[in-house]
Amino acid sequence: MTEKFRLQIREWLDENCPPSMRTPMPADETPTGGKKARYKNPDTKQWMETCAAKGYTAPIWPTEYGGAGMSAEQHQIFRQEMARINARPPLAGMGLAMIGPALLEFGTDEQKAEHLPKISSGEIWWCQGYSEPNSGSDLASLQTRAVPDGDEYTINGQKIWTSGADSADWIFCLVRTDTEAPKHSGITFILFSMDQPGVTVKPILLISGMSPFCETFFEDARALRSNVVGKVNEGWTVAKRLLQYERTSIGSGGGQSQRPVVDFAKDYIGLVNGRLADAPLRDEIVAHAMDDRAFALTVRRTTEESRSTQAPSFVSSMFKFYGTEQNKIRFELMMSAMGTQMLGWEGGGFDDMELTQTRAWLRTKANSIEGGTSEVQLNIIAKRVLGLPD
Ligand SMILES: Cc1cc2nc3c(=O)[nH]c(=O)nc-3n(C[C@H](O)[C@H](O)[C@H](O)COP(=O)(O)OP(=O)(O)OC[C@H]3O[C@@H](n4cnc5c(N)ncnc54)[C@H](O)[C@@H]3O)c2cc1C
Incomplete structure (x- = not known):
């Protein structure tokens, strides 16, 4: 059974993976997806779309969210076959590796239906609003404030080292919703669009000449209450789990x-x-x-x-x-x-x-x-x- 699966994957990759996608990937060809993506190499986009159509951008996600529904064993074989031909990942980024898995675990049905297919298809690029100028390792001391206003929140504050914020469409963000509670208890995990008047990004120029991350400022930015993931003031639980997904992804x-x-x-x-x-x-x-x-x-x-x-x-x-x-x-x-x-x-x-x-x-x-x-x-x-x- 597994050998049959391996053969299927092998044949599919042989037929569909373009030769230029079988070479080491330069940083400026990372397949991030997203509405603002520019593809230096057109094969990058084609490879992403071909894989997305089969669910291969998110092999273990359920098919209803654009995944391929692979078992752990099948996923292992898939990875091995990709490595065999040095295939580049068809899609990368925080959507697939971080917020997607967190939504699968903590999201409401509506949140999953809204956000997951747009991640697996490469339509939306996500960034991570965790670190602040005075809150890195001691993340729970974060100060960005969110105040309820009707069916929305108003958000004010600053994040830093926000990777890809200048190109991202949406952000998953940690905000303080209770200033009186102990620091881990007053945090909420919320999603909102980066394309709105209340959000400003300032790329941080590195010695390499690149600007992979930004300072991100919120001045009365808006987020729907329905985009709170998990419970209000209990965002630390979601935040920690997302970090575990992130760390597994970086480490393995x-x-x-x-x-x-x-x-x-x-x-x-x-x-x-x-x-x-x-x-x-x-x-x-x-x-x-x-x-x-x-x-x-x-x-x-x-x-x-x-x-x-x-x-x-x-x-x-x-x-x-x-x-x-x-x-x-x-x-x-x-x-x-x-x-x-x-x-x-x-x-x-x-x-x-x-x-x-x-x-x-x-x-x-x-x-x-x-x-x-x-x-x-x-x-x-x-x-x-x-x-x-x-
Ligand atoms: C390439 C890159 C991409 C990033 N992308 C993002 C992003 O997209 N979104 C985001 O929110 N953040 C991002 N970050 C920020 C990253 O999460 C922080 O840099 C990291 O958590 C460390 O925080 P800090 O830089 O404030 O360092 P600090 O917390 O100030 O730490 C400084 C030094 O002190 C040490 N230290 C601190 N506390 C302790 C302790 N208790 N015990 C022992 N040693 C300690 C640290 O290990 C470190 O060596 C990114 C960082 C990098 C390098």
């Missing part, structure tokens, strides 16, 4: 689903008697590949163990911590193999793949900060997984 996204480091190394160092020419590097690459494999199996086992709930837990902090460290090591190893060819920024002497790898290497440094820093994950593991005292 790499490794087995990426081109093996040894393939890069073979291209740049070459083989002697069928083995990688550089013996010490060979040992390091093998050790890393074994750790990757063990990690992937651990993620899989944990997913299977939590199959009844279909939701992550505090263990996601272990995935986030370990997976992001593994990803950083992965890129350091590629750097060792590719040498100065992985230090190009622009101009001649470097091909597109090499220039992509340089940027991807730098981007890995943020993996252990975004979604909660490594130190914060270690605190959570100590308290919530190991049960150590505060």
